Amino acid sequence: MDLKFDASLADFRTMIRDAIKQDLPREIQERTRLFGGANSSDPHDSLAWMKILSKRGWTVPHWPEIYGGKNWSPLQLFIFQEELYKAYAPDTCWGGTHMVGPIIYTFGSEAQKEQFLPAIRNGDYYWAQGFSEPGSGSDLASLRTAAVRKGDKYIVNGQKIWTSCAYMSEWGFFLVRTDPEVKPQRGISFLLINMKSPGITIRRIPQINEEAELCEVFLDDVEVPAEQLVGEEGQGWSYAKFLLDHERTTSSFIYFNKRELDRAKMIATEETLDGVPLILHPNFQGRIARLEAEISALEGSVMRLLANEEFKYNETAVASILKVSGSKLQQALTELHVDLIGPKAIRHYASESVDRDPYDPWPDHIPGRTSQALILRASTIYGGSLQVQKNIIAKLAFGL
Numbered sequence: 500m501d502l503k504f505d506a507s508l509a510d511f512r513t514m515i516r517d518a519i520k521q522d523l524p525r526e527i528q529e530r531t532r533l534f535g536g537a538n539s540s541d542p543h544d545s546l547a548w549m550k551i552l553s554k555r556g557w558t559v560p561h562w563p564e565i566y567g568g569k570n571w572s573p574l575q576l577f578i579f580q581e582e583l584y585k586a587y588a589p590d591t592c593w594g595g596t597h598m599v600g601p602i603i604y605t606f607g608s609e610a611q612k613e614q615f616l617p618a619i620r621n622g623d624y625y626w627a628q629g630f631s632e633p634g635s636g637s638d639l640a641s642l643r644t645a646a647v648r649k650g651d652k653y654i655v656n657g658q659k660i661w662t663s664c665a666y667m668s669e670w671g672f673f674l675v676r677t678d679p680e681v682k683p684q685r686g687i688s689f690l691l692i693n694m695k696s697p698g699i700t701i702r703r704i705p706q707i708n709e710e711a712e713l714c715e716v717f718l719d720d721v722e723v724p725a726e727q728l729v730g731e732e733g734q735g736w737s738y739a740k741f742l743l744d745h746e747r748t749t750s751s752f753i754y755f756n757k758r759e760l761d762r763a764k765m766i767a768t769e770e771t772l773d774g775v776p777l778i779l780h781p782n783f784q785g786r787i788a789r790l791e792a793e794i795s796a797l798e799g800s801v802m803r804l805l806a807n808e809e810f811k812y813n814e815t816a817v818a819s820i821l822k823v824s825g826s827k828l829q830q831a832l833t834e835l836h837v838d839l840i841g842p843k844a845i846r847h848y849a850s851e852s853v854d855r856d857p858y859d860p861w862p863d864h865i866p867g868r869t870s871q872a873l874i875l876r877a878s879t880i881y882g883g884s885l886q887v888q889k890n891i892i893a894k895l896a897f898g899l
């Protein structure tokens with residue numbers, strides 16, 4: 500396997516880096532640097548940044564060219580994402596660009612493509628993912644939110660939970676039960692629902708890091724035009740699985756992990772114990788070295804995928820392996836940040852302003868670290884919990 504980036508890729512990297520430097524507003528960059536978790540930059544910043552990126556046509560480079568993609572190679576896409584993360588650029592609205600967008604251009608009607616793809620590309624609004632329900636998270640196939648066809652409409656009743664950013668989303672993509680009589684997976688359909696529809700009530704859930712991005716969404720007799728069904732009725736489960744396999748390498752959070760390792764080294768150089776930088780302390784040295792080795796191994800796996808080397812296991816198992824390693828590394832790295840700043844971790848929560856208090860005695864690398872470590876406790880839950888991923892690996896990779 501040849502992992503070298505050739506000269507043309509080096510030029511590509513320089514071009515991307517220069518463009519980001521030129522385009523990324525300082526305030527947005529600063530907010531993302533301080534408070535952005537993985538996939539959790541400020542959603543307003545995400546939309547503002549998409550507007551800027553869309554001028555270069557760079558919001559959905561991974562899409563097919565016909566829908567506005569850039570036809571970049573997998574390695575170019577890797578470099579693009581890596582540079583965005585390094586520069587502390589916000590994520591795009593992931594629900595649109597990486598989830599519902601590919602579903603719409605693959606399975607949606609021409610009218611849906613026309614209505615939604617340009618808006619997703621331009622970052623016109625945020626999308627919510629309405630999959631999980633109370634009692635139906637890991638066991639998603641048991642979901643109960645019901646959509647009953649009445650003429651040219653579906654009438655939707657039920658409740659979703661943990662719906663990220665639902666309160667500020669204009670549209671949502673929902674898994675709903677259209678047929679309670681068949682095998683659970685067969686009775687699920689994929690509906691696009693306008694979040695301002697009468698009958699939708701949204702309640703924000705306070706989080707441990709003092710934010711409230713997660714929501715409960717209640718649907719009471721919500722009328723959804725039948726043309727907002729994506730693909731075929733009863734095929735929602737296979738579309739949701741397509742989502743999972745579609746973005747295999749992003750589940751490794753590799754860009755985030757590489758960046759946060761650099762941040763750990765920086766903090767360890769600045770913070771001292773008895774006048775000696777923590778990076779020279781054997782305990783921290785060992786932790787950093789171990790994490791660096793694990794991140795290199797993870798990057799190697801991602802590169803093998805990108806180089807199209809045959810993996811021994813099937814794709815779903817690979818996505819799960821990357822998710823398990825990537826999410827555990829996120830937690831180990833952000834816990835390391837907190838340990839490095841020691842007692843100073845006790846304050847500085849997400850709600851603090853990026854404008855620093857001029858009398859704040861603590862250095863610039865302190866704000867946001869506690870908040871980030873706390874919210875990333877969830878990274879081994881969302882997108883498929885750690886234990887469930889391990890079950891998948893056991894079954895698909897080892898036949899257990």
Ligand SMILES: Cc1cc2nc3c(=O)[nH]c(=O)nc-3n(C[C@H](O)[C@H](O)[C@H](O)COP(=O)(O)OP(=O)(O)OC[C@H]3O[C@@H](n4cnc5c(N)ncnc54)[C@H](O)[C@@H]3O)c2cc1C
Pocket residue numbers: 627628629630631632634635636637638660661662663713877880881882883884885886887890
């Ligand atoms: C920050 C965050 C953002 C989220 N955003 C969204 C969103 O935008 N849209 C959305 O639809 N959902 C979202 N979710 C929900 C997420 O997908 C679910 O939390 C996740 O699938 C787990 O489901 P659950 O919470 O019901 O836990 P459960 O499924 O009840 O699991 C509870 C515990 O039991 C374990 N467990 C469950 N089944 C098994 C098993 N078979 N074997 C072994 N252990 C098992 C789990 O690993 C976990 O430790 C989000 C969650 C979080 C934390």
